[in-house]
Amino acid sequence: MSHMRSVSIKDIAQEVGVSTTTVSFVLNGKAKEKRISDELKDKILKTAERLNYRPNQVARGLRTGQTHTLGLIVEDISNPFFAHLARFVEDEADKSGYKVMFCSTENNDEKAISLLYLLRHRQMDGFIIIPTSGIEKEIRSLVNEKKPVVLVDRYFPSLDTSYVTVDNFKGASDGTKLLLAKGYKHILLVTLESDQVQMTERERGYKEAMSSKSLAESGDILRIPYDLTHAQMVKSIASHIDASPGIDSAFFTTNYLGVAGLEALRQLKKVIPDQIAVLSFDDNDLFRLGSPSISVISQPIREIGKKAVEIILSLISSKSEEPRHYILKPEIVERESI
Amino acid sequence: MSHMRSVSIKDIAQEVGVSTTTVSFVLNGKAKEKRISDELKDKILKTAERLNYRPNQVARGLRTGQTHTLGLIVEDISNPFFAHLARFVEDEADKSGYKVMFCSTENNDEKAISLLYLLRHRQMDGFIIIPTSGIEKEIRSLVNEKKPVVLVDRYFPSLDTSYVTVDNFKGASDGTKLLLAKGYKHILLVTLESDQVQMTERERGYKEAMSSKSLAESGDILRIPYDLTHAQMVKSIASHIDASPGIDSAFFTTNYLGVAGLEALRQLKKVIPDQIAVLSFDDNDLFRLGSPSISVISQPIREIGKKAVEIILSLISSKSEEPRHYILKPEIVERESI
DNA sequence: CTGAAAGCGCTTACAG
DNA sequence: CTGAAAGCGCTTACAG
Numbered sequence: 001m002s003h004m005r006s007v008s009i010k011d012i013a014q015e016v017g018v019s020t021t022t023v024s025f026v027l028n029g030k031a032k033e034k035r036i037s038d039e040l041k042d043k044i045l046k047t048a049e050r051l052n053y054r055p056n057q058v059a060r061g062l063r064t065g066q067t068h069t070l071g072l073i074v075e076d077i078s079n080p081f082f083a084h085l086a087r088f089v090e091d092e093a094d095k096s097g098y099k100v101m102f103c104s105t106e107n108n109d110e111k112a113i114s115l116l117y118l119l120r121h122r123q124m125d126g127f128i129i130i131p132t133s134g135i136e137k138e139i140r141s142l143v144n145e146k147k148p149v150v151l152v153d154r155y156f157p158s159l160d161t162s163y164v165t166v167d168n169f170k171g172a173s174d175g176t177k178l179l180l181a182k183g184y185k186h187i188l189l190v191t192l193e194s195d196q197v198q199m200t201e202r203e204r205g206y207k208e209a210m211s212s213k214s215l216a217e218s219g220d221i222l223r224i225p226y227d228l229t230h231a232q233m234v235k236s237i238a239s240h241i242d243a244s245p246g247i248d249s250a251f252f253t254t255n256y257l258g259v260a261g262l263e264a265l266r267q268l269k270k271v272i273p274d275q276i277a278v279l280s281f282d283d284n285d286l287f288r289l290g291s292p293s294i295s296v297i298s299q300p301i302r303e304i305g306k307k308a309v310e311i312i313l314s315l316i317s318s319k320s321e322e323p324r325h326y327i328l329k330p331e332i333v334e335r336e337s338i
Numbered sequence: 339m340s341h342m343r344s345v346s347i348k349d350i351a352q353e354v355g356v357s358t359t360t361v362s363f364v365l366n367g368k369a370k371e372k373r374i375s376d377e378l379k380d381k382i383l384k385t386a387e388r389l390n391y392r393p394n395q396v397a398r399g400l401r402t403g404q405t406h407t408l409g410l411i412v413e414d415i416s417n418p419f420f421a422h423l424a425r426f427v428e429d430e431a432d433k434s435g436y437k438v439m440f441c442s443t444e445n446n447d448e449k450a451i452s453l454l455y456l457l458r459h460r461q462m463d464g465f466i467i468i469p470t471s472g473i474e475k476e477i478r479s480l481v482n483e484k485k486p487v488v489l490v491d492r493y494f495p496s497l498d499t500s501y502v503t504v505d506n507f508k509g510a511s512d513g514t515k516l517l518l519a520k521g522y523k524h525i526l527l528v529t530l531e532s533d534q535v536q537m538t539e540r541e542r543g544y545k546e547a548m549s550s551k552s553l554a555e556s557g558d559i560l561r562i563p564y565d566l567t568h569a570q571m572v573k574s575i576a577s578h579i580d581a582s583p584g585i586d587s588a589f590f591t592t593n594y595l596g597v598a599g600l601e602a603l604r605q606l607k608k609v610i611p612d613q614i615a616v617l618s619f620d621d622n623d624l625f626r627l628g629s630p631s632i633s634v635i636s637q638p639i640r641e642i643g644k645k646a647v648e649i650i651l652s653l654i655s656s657k658s659e660e661p662r663h664y665i666l667k668p669e670i671v672e673r674e675s676i
Numbered sequence: 677c678t679g680a681a682a683g684c685g686c687t688t689a690c691a692g
Numbered sequence: 693c694t695g696a697a698a699g700c701g702c703t704t705a706c707a708g
Contacts, residue, residue: 006483008701019679024703035677057459058399059701062684067396069439069460077428083421090415090442099456101407101439104428118437121395122407145344262627289600290628346685357695362687373693397685400700 007051015047016040023048027055061123070312071124072102073115073131080284081255081301082130085152088305089128096313098125107226109134116142126312128152133196148315150308154198162315164307164326168198171297171330172205175251175279178295180209182338184249184277186218190237190261191253193223202253202281220244230260238264241276248276249338255282258294262286278337281330292336300328345389353385354378361386365393399461408650409462410440411453411469418622419593419639420468423490426643427466434651436463445564447472454480464650466490471534486653488646492536500653502645502664506536509635509668510543513589513617516633518547520676522587522615524556528575528599529591531561540591540619558582568598576602579614586614587676593620596632600624616675619668630674637668 009027013020023044025034031041061067070093074082086102093100101119105112112132119127126148131139136156142149143161155163179187189206192199203221210219222240224233237260241247250265252258258280270276272292279295280287287294307326315321347365351358361382363372369379385391399405408431412420424440431438439457443450450470454477457465464486469477474494480487481499493501517525527544530537541559548557560578562571575598579585588603590596596618608614610630617633618625625632645664653659 009703010701020702021679021681021704022677025678028703037677040677054455054459056400056461056701058396058405058461059684060703061396062394062400062686062700063702063704065684076425077415078418078422078425080416080418080421083418083424084416086421086440087414087416087442090440099439099441099460101437102424102428103437104425117392121392122437123394123396259623259627266627266629284624285597285622286624286627289597289604289624291604291630347687348685358686359688359695359697360693363694366687375693378693394685397700398687400684400702401686401688403700 006056007053008056009053011051012044012047012053015051016044018044027053065123067123067125068098069122069124070098070100070309071116071119071122071127071129072100073112073119073127073129074102074104075107075130075132076104077102078104079256081282081299084301085305088302089309092306092309096309098309098313100128105130105132107132113138120147126150126316128308128312130154131156133194148312150311150315152304152308154196157197160323162311162323162325164304164311164328165198166299166304166328166330168201168330169205169208171281171332172202172251172253173209174205174332175281175297176206176209177212178332178334179249179251179277179279179338180213182277184338186220186246186248188241188244188247188250189219189221189253190240190250190257191221191223192226192257194226199253206251218246220247224257230256233257233260234263234267237261238267241265241270242268249273250276250278252278252280255280255284255287258282258296259284259286262290262294272337283333287335294337295335296333298331298333300331303328344394345391346394347391349389350382350385350391353389354382356382365391403461405461405463406436407460407462408436408438408647409454409457409460409465409467410438411450411457411465411467412440412442413445413468413470414442415440416442417594419620419637422639423643426640427647430644430647434647436647436651438466443468443470445470451476458485464488464654466646466650468492469494469534471532486650488649488653490642490646492534495535498661500649500661500663502642502649502666503536504637504642504666504668506539506668507543507546509619509670510540510589510591511547512543512670513619513635514544514547515550516670516672517587517589517615517617517676518551520615522676524558524584524586526579526582526585526588527557527559527591528578528588528595529559529561530595531563537591544589556584558585562595568594571595571598572601572605575599576605579603579608580606587611588614588616590616590618593618593622593625596620596634597622597624600628600632610675621671625673632675633673634671635668636671638666641666 009020009023013023026041026044090100103115109132112135116138128150130153131151151161151163252261272278281297283296283298287296311324347358347361351361364379364382428438441453447470450473466488468491469489489499489501590599610616619635621634621636625634649662
């Protein structure tokens with residue numbers, strides 16, 4: 001019972017003895033509008049059913065110029081932050097009949113550019129992008145060509161696109177202030193060597209909080225190159241902490257830095273929070289259920305995903321719309337680690 | 339500088355003063371084969387470059403019948419097991435110029451069926467599917483229509499499809515035997531109420547290991563309905579363990595059951611492994627870095643993803659091929675929890 | 677109430 | 693060496 005060619009609108013038309021136009025109208029629910037008789041409509045519907053007709057969306061996409069597909073470009077789909085984001089984007093897109101195609105950039109400019117290129121070939125209706133720092137030019141041309149695009153997690157201050165992020169400055173500043181309020185004085189900030197806005201803002205928040213205190217408090221910043229392997233990150237963090245006995249607390253600016261940090265502290269056999277307090281951006285199972293549980297600055301991922309899809313869909317339906325910016329509130333979750 | 343219509347092969351043809359045929363040939367690298375002069379070839383290439391030509395893959399897909407897109411249907415993309423699988427599938431597919439479109443079924447038959455339907459409309463070249471138990475009929479018709487499909491993590495014994503899984507029986511049996519060898523006698527198996535092969539095999543492995551011991555050893559099985567929320571799972575596990583003082587160890591058959599289990603034990607303030615030993619299927623950051631770290635039966639996710647893509651690509655390139663089955667070896671990772 | 681025809685952007689057998 | 697033409701499976705303005 002296998003066909004090499006699947007059944008098309010033409011087959012139905014032939015079977016019923018009518019034009020493909022009529023079939024198309026009926027199948028698209030325009031029977032009423034086109035005033036096609038109920039008998040004929042039923043006959044066409046029944047025949048489509050009987051022949052097990054499946055509309056070819058590729059053909060429809062070519063004809064209408066709408067593929068009902070969103071391109072989602074993340075840093076790494078296996079990172080829990082992006083995996084959850086993907087899921088919420090999927091759910092939200094699904095409600096409007098959109099599917100999503102994902103790609104991981106590994107935070108690599110070359111890869112990101114080539115992925116964006118490939119996705120454009122495939123006529124995505126819109127793009128939800130966690131940009132790498134070197135992809136500004138390509139995003140700009142996307143915008144210039146009026147392609148719907150929304151940046152997530154980070155954006156380019158010099159580029160007027162829609163974006164949705166979190167108030168990273170406030171998150172980092174509040175987190176640091178919480179540590180200070182708890183009596184920790186020598187706070188190490190472990191962050192990524194990055195010029196991207198989400199990272200610079202977090203660093204700025206930390207610095208602002210530190211500077212608001214007296215000079216007795218002293219900070220320290222460890223900047224990890226973002227192309228290190230996980231093992232190298234762990235090693236780098238461990239050796240820095242080991243060499244800095246004065247430090248009483250560590251603040252990690254991303255979830256995988258936090259994970260690497262816990263691994264480092266474990267190697268050093270540091271007791272949390274007695275020997276060193278820990279705070280991290282982003283939440284995950286390890287932070288939530290590990291022992292001790294880790295305090296975090298949690299991002300509202302579901303809301304971020306929802307907003308991103310909402311923006312992209314509104315951009316798709318009305319090309320002229322102005323860029324929209326959403327800056328959501330991160331939430332401090334206090335646990336046992338501080 | 340924005341165009342409503344992007345540049346097509348026709349624009350290039352017009353610009354150069356040549357037919358679209360010729361343009362298509364050189365753009366597809368067939369200049370040599372079609373013996374098109376180097377001058378002309380260069381001119382066409384230059385013009386394409388200058389006009390910033392981007393081939394429309396939707397049109398190509400319609401014409402050639404190949405979309406170079408794989409459909410990946412998982413249970414939940416935000417679950418670390420599937421998130422990692424997705425990443426490895428992506429990487430492997432990428433090497434052959436394929437992109438992947440993902441969907442989450444939530445282990446819901448209706449949703450799975452509708453997703454498969456939607457993806458078929460979109461002319462995926464192949465499907466990598468983590469099936470729900472009620473989707474057998476739809477998978478069967480996929481196979482009957484000679485669509486390339488490979489099942490992952492589980493399969494239907496009564497359906498002759500390609501699949502790649504892990505030796506779940508051996509994994510569960512070895513894990514149980516390890517607990518027994520460590521002196522634990524009263525092992526609780528916490529599993530899903532499921533008739534799917536990966537689950538029944540794990541339960542069978544556990545039972546086999548238990549029955550190989552004397553009657554002094556006694557087991558207990560808690561079967562969690564798979565439609566419970568996370569909180570309900572935690573509650574169900576907690577109350578069962580709380581009501582079974584004789585139990586000295588717990589073996590969880592999936593990663594999220596393990597996570598819920600740890601949460602339950604934390605609520606009950608049970609000390610691991612002194613009051614209760616813990617073993618779980620699947621690995622994750624929490625198991626690896628939590629305190630105490632949790633022993634696991636780890637699946638070779640990268641290899642699973644690679645194999646799945648390898649099979650699907652070979653199915654795509656030669657439709658006649660026989661189904662292939664891969665049963666990979668799980669690995670026991672002993673940590674502090676037993 | 678219904679259909680012939682054009683066209684979305686490609687590829688490719690066929691012809692010269 | 694190169695091109696005219698058909699066709700992938702749809703949708704839709706136009707005509708009657």
